[in-house]
Amino acid sequence: MSSVALQIAPHIAFYGDDFTGATDALGTATRAGLRTLLFLSVPDEARMHRVGELDCVGIAGAARSMSPEEMRAELAPVSRWFESLGASVLHYKCCSTFDSAPEVGSIGVAVDVLRPAVSQHWVAVVGGQPELRRYCVFGNLFAAAGHGGEVQRIDRHPTMSRHPVTPMYEADLRQHLALQGLDGLRSLAYPAYAEGAEAVHTSIEAMVSERASGVLFDVARQEDLATLGEALSLSCRFGQSMLVVGPSSVLQAFASQHATPIATLSRVAPAQGSxxxxxxxxxxxxxxxxxxxxxxxxxxxxxxxxxxxxxxxxxxxxxxxxxxxxxxxxxxxxxxxxxxxxxxxxxxxxxxxxxxxxxxxxxxxxxxxxxxxxxxxxxxxxxxxxxxxxxxxxxxxxxxxxxxxxxxxxxxxxxxxxxxxxxxxxxxxxxxxxxxxxx
The missing domain is CATH 3.40.980.20 (Four-carbon acid sugar kinase, nucleotide binding domain)
Structure with a gap:
């Protein structure tokens, strides 16, 4: 283990595929009680020593707008750095609408580059972020159309189905991600959470033993996340590490196992100056x-x-x-x-x-x-x-x-x-x- 890993020993490391998503993850982790800092590029060891001990560390990137070749160049040093940190969870933070394509912002390419940084051979994909009114139900993604708008299936969403760069033509995330090279995903539907974390973990183990390349997890309710976090944490026992793809709800799930949420939210004061x-x-x-x-x-x-x-x-x-x-x-x-x-x-x-x-x-x-x-x-x-x-x-x-x-x-x-x-x-x-x- 490197000196960087010994110094900060974060539990979670994440890469945001654009800066807005990365700051959303930063806020989610901080409000959950995790000491978190977001870097704008891979920091050197001197910088890491100056920032001190952290529970969660992130890198803000722009992979969402990149070609596969550009993504590989961007993510290769991130993967090596994450591996050196020794975090048990490596989170590829994508948008909660999962808008991506084989030729732009491919999630499959990201998984291919980042997977060697963790010990688990399978990838977890978490669909849905209920606090933003994004839901994954039986593998299909739904999202509200604007603040207070109607929840629509993502391939019928008035904005995301017509996105100028990565329009969402497919609501089933298994099919959507298979086009990006993530084939072989199995799905765990949200009713399974009622059976508890141990039962969910047993289901995960069964899917993985059947050579599933990954598991897609529904998220239909906010309370699903604590059960999911507990179940996935069982897969990180005994020094194991895993790659998890999804929105900031991934951090909510794992933080529920490792931190106490901040009781009160800070207010923003009026601006000083223009x-x-x-x-x-x-x-x-x-x-x-x-x-x-x-x-x-x-x-x-x-x-x-x-x-x-x-x-x-x-x-x-x-x-x-x-x-x-x-x-x-x-x-x-x-x-x-x-x-x-x-x-x-x-x-x-x-x-x-x-x-x-x-x-x-x-x-x-x-x-x-x-x-x-x-x-x-x-x-x-x-x-x-x-x-x-x-x-x-x-x-x-x-x-x-x-x-x-x-x-x-x-x-x-x-x-x-x-x-x-x-x-x-x-x-x-x-x-x-x-x-x-x-x-």
């Missing part, structure tokens, strides 16, 4: 949030010009945003207007990269202490463009929209309060809460 939000999400949920953001000067960015990432154009837009911020305005910069939207042929990845470059320019020129970014890909590339090395959790602005503290060796960035949220996450007034705080 707030900047970059909205790169095209979802109807984010569109409602933008419409409800009455405390901001809204700047409608030209997505085609922005995606071209010409330095002169980025400098011009950054100067416009900096001028508004310096004048005391809160600024909401959007990559699509209600009237024009975004050309379907425009590269979402190029737009996200350019958004990150724009954010870095603004924060490098103007002191802003509270920032929000909407959109999974936009958040990933925006934070990667900053000279920061980690994030810690402050509080929740709403479900799926945590507020985090930026850790950086650069004084102008260190301590910035940052909200990252996916397109489907957050209440309608989440941008207003970023300005005015929570009650």
């Amino acid at each position: 707030v900047l939000v970059l909205a790169g999400s095209l979802s109807p949920v984010t569109a409602k949030q933008v419409a409800a953001a009455t405390s901001y000067e809204k700047v409608w960015l030209d997505p085609v010009a922005l995606a071209a990432a010409e330095p002169a154009h980025l400098d011009t837009v950054a100067a416009q945003l900096c001028g508004l911020l310096a004048a005391g305005h809160n600024v909401l910069a959007c990559t699509a207007s209600p009237a024009t939207g975004v050309d379907a042929g425009l590269s979402a990845r190029a737009l996200a990269h350019a958004g990150g470059a724009l954010l870095a320019r603004v924060l490098g020129a103007t002191p802003v202490r509270r920032v929000g970014v909407a959109g999974g890909d936009t958040s990933s590339h925006a934070v990667q463009a900053l000279d920061a090395w980690g994030l810690s959790y402050i509080a929740a602005l709403s479900s799926g929209a945590p507020l985090c503290r930026v850790h950086s060796d650069e004084p102008t960035l260190d301590g910035i309060e940052l909200m990252l949220k996916g397109g489907q996450m957050g209440d309608d007034d989440v941008f207003e809460r970023l300005v005015h705080g929570t009650r």
Whole structure:
């Protein structure tokens, strides 16, 4: 065992396949009572010694938007580092909607690269995150359509079935993941939890003995997670380690066995100074949030010009945003207007990269202490463009929209309060809460 593993000995290590998901996992683990820190890349040993002892450690990445070749290059050093930590649970944190495809963000590729880091040969896949109204029932995934919206089967979901990069055409996660190379998955349906953790563990052992490559676990109710966590923990006895794929409910399941939840949730104080939000999400949920953001000067960015990432154009837009911020305005910069939207042929990845470059320019020129970014890909590339090395959790602005503290060796960035949220996450007034705080 390496000196890093001896020093922090975390029980859980996770990789978030985009930055919004990674910060959701960070918040989930922290609220569950686990001492948790999220790194923005694999840290060196000196950094690990400086941060001290942790129960849970994460890496924020962008694998969700990558090709298989890019994913292998991204995840190979993560796999080696996770193996050196000696954690008993390695969690590949994907979105609770499981949107992925063989050619983009393949969960099968992630499992192939990360599996050598653990001792168990089979993979656990946890479907559903009830607190976000995402449910897996008899192997099929369901999700609410926006805040308070109707729960729909994922292949009929008004947004996820038409996702611009990874549309969900299949609700049965066994079939969906088989297309990505994860064939041979068996399914454990949620009624089995009523029999208790020992019985569930016995069922798991039987499936594995029959050469199942993995087991897909339904999650229909919040109370299912404690039983599931206990059953899976039995598979980690005697120094065994395992790979678990799924949303932040994975952390809820295991934390129920190893930590005491924080009794009270922290409130978010009103912002000190101007707030900047970059909205790169095209979802109807984010569109409602933008419409409800009455405390901001809204700047409608030209997505085609922005995606071209010409330095002169980025400098011009950054100067416009900096001028508004310096004048005391809160600024909401959007990559699509209600009237024009975004050309379907425009590269979402190029737009996200350019958004990150724009954010870095603004924060490098103007002191802003509270920032929000909407959109999974936009958040990933925006934070990667900053000279920061980690994030810690402050509080929740709403479900799926945590507020985090930026850790950086650069004084102008260190301590910035940052909200990252996916397109489907957050209440309608989440941008207003970023300005005015929570009650």
